[in-house]
Amino acid sequence: xxxxxxxxxxxxxxxxxxxxxxxxxxxxxxxxxxxxxxxxxxxxxxxxxxxxxxxxxxxxxxxxxxxxxxxxxxxxxxxxxxxxxxxxxxxxxxxxxxxxxxxxxxxxxxxxxxxxxxxxxxxxxxxxxxxxxxxxxxxxxxxxxxxxxxxxxxxxxxxxxxxxxxxxxxxxxxxxxxxxxxxxxxxxxxxxxxxxxxxxxxxxxxxxxxxxxxxxxxxxxxxxxxxxxxxxxxxxxxxxxxxxxxxxxxxxxxxxxxxxxxxxxxxxxxxxxxxxxxxxxxxxxxxxxxxxxxxxxxxxxxxxxxxxxxxxxxxxxxxxxxxxxxxxxxxxxxxxxxxxxxxxxxxxxxxxxxxxxx
Numbered sequence: 040x041x042x043x044x045x046x047x048x049x050x051x052x053x054x055x056x057x058x059x060x061x062x063x064x065x066x067x068x069x070x071x072x073x074x075x076x077x078x079x080x081x082x083x084x085x086x087x088x089x090x091x092x093x094x095x096x097x098x099x100x101x102x103x104x105x106x107x108x109x110x111x112x113x114x115x116x117x118x119x120x121x122x123x124x125x126x127x128x129x130x131x132x133x134x135x136x137x138x139x140x141x142x143x144x145x146x147x148x149x150x151x152x153x154x155x156x157x158x159x160x161x162x163x164x165x166x167x168x169x170x171x172x173x174x175x176x177x178x179x180x181x182x183x184x185x186x187x188x189x190x191x192x193x194x195x196x197x198x199x200x201x202x203x204x205x206x207x208x209x210x211x212x213x214x215x216x217x218x219x220x221x222x223x224x225x226x227x228x229x230x231x232x233x234x235x236x237x238x239x240x241x242x243x244x245x246x247x248x249x250x251x252x253x254x255x256x257x258x259x260x261x262x263x264x265x266x267x268x269x270x271x272x273x274x275x276x277x278x279x280x281x282x283x284x285x286x287x288x289x290x291x292x293x294x295x296x297x298x299x300x301x302x303x304x305x306x307x308x309x310x311x312x313x314x315x316x317x318x319x320x321x322x323x324x325x326x327x328x329x330x331x332x333x334x335x336x337x338x339x340x341x342x343x344x345x346x347x348x349x350x351x352x353x354x355x356x357x358x359x360x361x362x363x364x365x366x367x368x369x370x371x372x373x374x375x376x377x378x379x380x381x382x383x384x385x386x387x388x389x390x391x392x393x394x395x396x397x
Contacts, residue, residue: 045319046236047129047130055165062115062162063169065111066111067083067085067086067087075088075104082178086173090173091178094170094178108163112162124158128154131158131160133154137152138151236316239254239279240282241280241300242282243283246283246300258308267366267367271367274313279324281297291324292324292327298328309353311357326351330342351379354379358375359372
C-alpha cells in the first residue's frame with residue numbers, strides 16, 4: 040500500500056468509527072415507542088433489536104430496520120465536508136477501483152464521483168458487523184429464550200428480577216457502554232496530514248556523514264520561543280522519511296547507523312509526538328529505531344516493552360512541555376496522547392499471546 044493510500048485509509052477508519060459510534064448511540068435512544076419486537080421481548084432499544092436479529096434470525100420487519108440504519112448513516116454522511124466524504128468513498132470497492140483507473144487523470148479530486156450510497160453501504164456493513172459482536176444480559180436472555188423455543192419470560196425469572204437484579208444488570212450494561220464510548224469521544228484530526236503534509240526527509244548521506252545539524256536546524260524551527268501559532272500549525276503534519284535504503288534488505292530498525300542517527304536527534308529534540316502525524320508509519324518507525332526492536336517474522340516486529348515505555352514517557356513529557364509553555368488547550372493534549380497510545384495498542388505484538396516463540 041502506498042503511503043498516501045495508508046493515510047487515507049487511516050483517516051477513513053477514524054471517520055467511520057466516529058459515525059458508527061454516533062449511529063449506535065442514536066439507535067440506543069430509540070426506545071419502546073419505536074421498537075417492533077413487542078413489550079415482552081425484554082429488549083431495551085432498537086439497537087438491541089438489530090443485534091439479536093443479526094446474531095440469530097431476521098424478523099418480518101427487517102427491511103424497516105435496514106431503512107432506519109441507512110437513513111441515520113446517510114444523515115451523518117451528509118454533514119461531512121467533501122474531503123471527509125472522499126476519504127470514506129476512497130476505501131469502498133468502487134472508490135479503490137476508480138482511484139486505480141484514474142490516479143493519473145488531470146482532473147484529480149474534482150472529477151472523483153463521490154457516491155454517497157456506496158459510502159452508506161460500506162458503513163452499514165460495518166454497523167452490522169458491530170451488531171454481530173455486541174452483547175449484554177438482555178440480548179443473551181432473548182437469544183437463549185429463542186433457542187429454547189419459548190417466547191415469554193418464566194415467572195420465576197420475573198420474581199428474581201423483583202429484588203433489583205435486572206436494575207443492577209441494566210446499570211452494569213450502561214456502565215460498560217460508557218466505558219466503551221469514553222475512549223472514542225474525540226479523534227485526533229488526521230486531515231492536515233492528508234491535505235497539507237510536511238515531509239521531513241533524512242537522507243542516507245546525512246546519516247553516513249553523521250550530519251544531525253542540518254536536520255536539527257529544521258526541527259528547531261518548528262518550536263520557536265515565541266509565536267505558538269507557528270508550532271500549532273505544524274501539529275500532526277510531519278511525515279518522517281528515511282531515504283536511500285530501498286535496496287537494503289534490512290528493516291530500518293535493523294540498520295545501526297539509522298538508529299544511532301535518530302537517537303542523536305532525539306537527544307537534542309524530543310518533540311516528535313507533537314509534530315509527527317498519526318496517519319502513516321512515522322511514529323512507529325521512530326519508536327522501533329529508538330527502542331530495542333526484534334523482527335519475529337517478516338513483516339512482524341516486537342518492540343521491547345521497557346524501551347517503548349521509555350520512548351512514550353519521554354515523548355509525552357515533551358508534548359506536555361509544549362502544551363504548558365504555549366498554553367494550548369489540555370483537551371487537545373488528551374486527544375493527541377490517546378491517538379498515539381492507540382497506535383501501539385493496535386500494533387504491538389505480544390510474543391506469548393500471539394504465538395511467536397523465540
